[in-house]
Amino acid sequence: MSAGLDGNWLVRGRPHAARALRLYCFAHAGASAAAFRTWQAKLEPSIEVCAIELPGHGRRMGEAPPDQLLPLAAELTRALARELRAMPQPYALFGHSMGALLAFEVARGLARLEMPPPLRLLVSGANAPQRRPPPRMLHRLPDEALLEELRSYDGTPRALLDEHELMALLLPTLRADFCMVETYHYHPGPRLTMPLTVLAGHADARVSADGVAAWALETAGMSHSAWHDGGHFFIDTHAEAVLATIRASLVPA
DSSP: OEEOSSTTSEEEOOOOTTOOEEEEEEOOTTOOGGGGTTHHHHSOTTEEEEEEOOTTSGGGTTSOOOOOHHHHHHHHHHHHHHHHHHSOOOEEEEEETHHHHHHHHHHHHHHHTTOOOOSOEEEESOOOGGGOOOOOOGGGSOHHHHHHHHHHHTOSOHHHHTOHHHHHHHHHHHHHHHHHHHTOOOOOOOOBOSOEEEEEETTOTTOOHHHHHGGGGGBSSOEEEEEESSSTTHHHHTHHHHHHHHHHHHSOO
16 A cells, blocks of 8 residues: 555555545554555455554554544544545545544534535444443553553454563553543534444444444434444454445445
8 A cells, every 4th residue: 555645644555447435444542554454455446445544553653643532633634625625536434443433523524624525424333422431541551451451352462462562662552542532522513414334343342232323413314323243343353244334335236
């Protein structure tokens, strides 16, 4: 994949004549644009996968990771607006867990700038922002306690968590990501206008049926919930089913 139009924010696949829709993807806490590295080959050529690379993640590990979500969303909104003005094309937004909150706030920001709305907002592995449980403030834990919490998420290989030198490098980014999520405050605002697809895992203890259903309150458009097998990281363990849901949401039958 190559760097995108707007500096280091975007990682995208090679140009293709069939590209008709951009899918901007926002990863979960601790992850980078590489979380979506296989999606381009598995989705239709008409969909261009554009993965967001945050400071302090992936290719941007040398930069300080942000620890406040709303300022980051505002900066991302401006970056995407510049991209969309320079290269107008239909687009959609997808985000998982922390990425779902970012994608939602970016959609709101683009609406405030009176940009063309995404064809669809896809949010995954997250309760609606107005139905989030009280934060546990994991970002304040000592290193070893935070690592133990990460083991319970089953999203990071145990062997990696036991690599102390590597985790010493990654923990500041993970801690900043948890801080972003745990200090985020939802502010009511105008409803979005685009249709919404909400993906969730049946075994994900971090979401609830009510929290998933409440996403419908955030849009005047249609809202559809798609439940999948698996826990919080069902987008990895059941990737084919997830991509089928995305495909059905974006590609006309």
